[in-house]
Amino acid sequence: xxxxxxxxxxxxxxxxxxxxxxxxxxxxxxxxxxxxxxxxxxxxxxxxxxxxxxxxxxxxxxxxxxxxxxxxxxxxxxxxxxxxxxxxxxxxxxxxxxxxxxxxxxxxxxxxxxxxxxxxxxxxxxxxxxxxxxxxxxxxxxxxxxxxxxxxxxxxxxxxxxxxxxxxxxxxxxxxxxxxxxxxxxxxxxxxxxxxxxxxxxxxxxxxxxxxxxxxxxxxxxxxxxxxxxxxxxxxxxxxxxxxxxxxxxxxxxxxxxxx
DNA sequence: ATGGCGTTATGGTAACGA
Numbered sequence: 001x002x003x004x005x006x007x008x009x010x011x012x013x014x015x016x017x018x019x020x021x022x023x024x025x026x027x028x029x030x031x032x033x034x035x036x037x038x039x040x041x042x043x044x045x046x047x048x049x050x051x052x053x054x055x056x057x058x059x060x061x062x063x064x065x066x067x068x069x070x071x072x073x074x075x076x077x078x079x080x081x082x083x084x085x086x087x088x089x090x091x092x093x094x095x096x097x098x099x100x101x102x103x104x105x106x107x108x109x110x111x112x113x114x115x116x117x118x119x120x121x122x123x124x125x126x127x128x129x130x131x132x133x134x135x136x137x138x139x140x141x142x143x144x145x146x147x148x149x150x151x152x153x154x155x156x157x158x159x160x161x162x163x164x165x166x167x168x169x170x171x172x173x174x175x176x177x178x179x180x181x182x183x184x185x186x187x188x189x190x191x192x193x194x195x196x197x198x199x200x201x202x203x204x205x206x207x208x209x210x211x212x213x214x215x216x217x218x219x220x221x222x223x224x225x226x227x228x229x230x231x232x233x234x235x236x237x238x239x240x241x242x243x244x245x246x247x248x249x250x251x252x253x254x255x256x257x258x259x260x
Numbered sequence: 261a262t263g264g265c266g267t268t269a270t271g272g273t274a275a276c277g278a
Contacts, residue, residue: 009266009267009277010266010267010268012267013266013267013268034267034277036267036268037268060268060269061267061268061269061275061276062268062275062276062277111276111277111278112278113277113278151277151278165278168278169278170278204278206264206265206277206278207264207265207266207277208263208264208265208266209263209264209265210264211265218278220278247266250265250266250277250278
């Protein structure tokens with residue numbers, strides 16, 4: 001099973017880019033973030049025509065997540081569990097389903113800037129809920145992949161200029177500690193598992209300041225695997241191709257292969 | 261330090277992103 005995550009920065013603006021990458025890379029399961037459209041506006045037909053089933057959790061203007069799969073989608077959950085601890089959260093940032101023998105979640109974690117402030121507090125509260133839910137899922141002892149735009153650079157090795165980003169929400173100790181909590185309970189971060197000591201590789205490059213041309217990037221899109229999923233992990237990579245295309249998203253797909 | 265982009269919702273600017 002080839003499984004990918006991609007923050008597309010508007011599915012409507014990016015439809016041609018997404019369709020051409022689906023045809024070229026042929027992933028079985030794709031976790032999308034930042035759809036920026038309501039469920040009814042999601043361009044289902046052209047994607048279904050490529051053989052995908054679709055589950056969408058959309059929202060007007062901002063956020064929005066989806067799961068595409070060549071396998072049937074079952075047990076779809078929209079919204080991150082634990083909302084009672086964060087009743088102000090009305091963002092579409094989480095969708096989960098079981099497909100092809102794997103439980104998958106598409107995650108669009110809050111950015112959290114500026115620090116400090118209510119947006120950073122929201123990020124940390126949301127991460128606390130994610131940690132809790134990741135623990136609940138771990139107890140199921142299933143193959144589980146929690147993937148998406150985590151808006152966290154796990155270490156300074158994931159930042160082109162750590163000094164410049166020292167005050168950014170993506171690099172705060174509190175953000176990194178919560179990300180590590182998920183790893184410490186037993187999840188494997190797929191890309192880092194294959195590259196424990198580098199090289200530096202990124203999944204996001206700002207539109208501004210020639211960031212792509214200068215490779216001024218961040219690695220913030222991650223695939224976190226339960227032990228049962230990690231047992232099957234055979235390959236992982238970052239596909240820079242889509243970032244170089246015309247009208248590109250500022251993120252590029254990160255993928256892994258599970259031998260299931 | 262902040263925005264130099266880009267998208268959306270708009271009908272000239274503003275919010276938001278990371």
